[in-house]
Amino acid sequence: MQTKHFELGNGLEAKPASRSDAPSLIELVRRNIKPIGRYLPPLAEVITMDRAQAHFDLVERQIAEGSLIDWHLYQDGILCGGIRLNHIEANNRKAAVGYFIDVRYQGRGLVSRALAQLLNHAFEDLRFNRVELRCHASNIPSQHVAARAGFVLEGRLREACYSDNGFDDLFIFGLLASEHVSRDPKF
Template sequence: MNPILLDVPMQLETERLILRAPHQTGDGIMVNEAIRNSFNELRAWLPFAQELPSVEETEINLRKAHISFLKRDSFRFLIFHKDTNDFIGTTSLQGIDWDVPKCEVGYWINTRYSGCGYMTEAVEEIVTMGLNQIKFRRIEIRCESTNYKSRSIPEKLGFVLEGTLRNDELSADGTRLTDTCFYSIIK
């Protein structure tokens, strides 16, 4: 089946969260604010967070994510608290290989919501959707070996650590080599 014909929900719901595709004009303002509030933490791990983006750049990025969602190239979701509607972060199914089919999970959290289990809850929901609705046969999570907060998510969700690739990538700031942990869950 051509992936464009897949019926992928634009919104998911968990006990505490709403995950929705970035399709609303103006999402860039709140996402940009969260990036600014979390910049020091994000900068340590994410290449995209080496410089503060403008609100316009964030809005453009989200509109491109919406297009990618519709084209079935990746599935990004914005995460909101169900009771307060506060923006918590993003998670996505990305790096999709439809031939296998498989993908990778990406995520980042607004620092003020870190440590509450929200990201684990959100990732669990999109992984469940990916395995059961989209029918991925393999879902990966890759993260730097020293990013223990990020590593705790696949470990809590039953992913298997397949290995650590030594000197695999440059650090987010491009100044040193880092090791990458590969986790997966299969169906």
């Protein structure tokens, strides 16, 4: 699957993740080590160039296998986060979505705008039938993102995630193609 570049309005872009992003990604992770470590422990390891190269090796392998499409988010040319379709099951026409955002850019609707475009792409271009969003029960902002995007809470997995704070429950949200309302990501 070809990763497209999306202009999302007001200086926000979703660009295919690239090894050339490594220095900026390392800086972003170091600046946000606590929240990233809590919710995305593997990403929190991307704090050196060696670990960044290993991260991109894995990303490239997953893209080649067809199980991942990965974008980095840029606001006015500055790397501020990422969003991806992962756990892609082409035969079942489903995937999961994951994202992160620099704390300096939280609360601006950037993830919601990027997610709107990603969902349009997943349902309209890639013809997926289902997209899942999983988040820690303690991650209230992600729950709000899911609700704004139209996801339905489908379940709670007890103590399914381990992080620096111990075990946390995991919420599973789902959105079906039949429920998706195409949204303008430039809102």
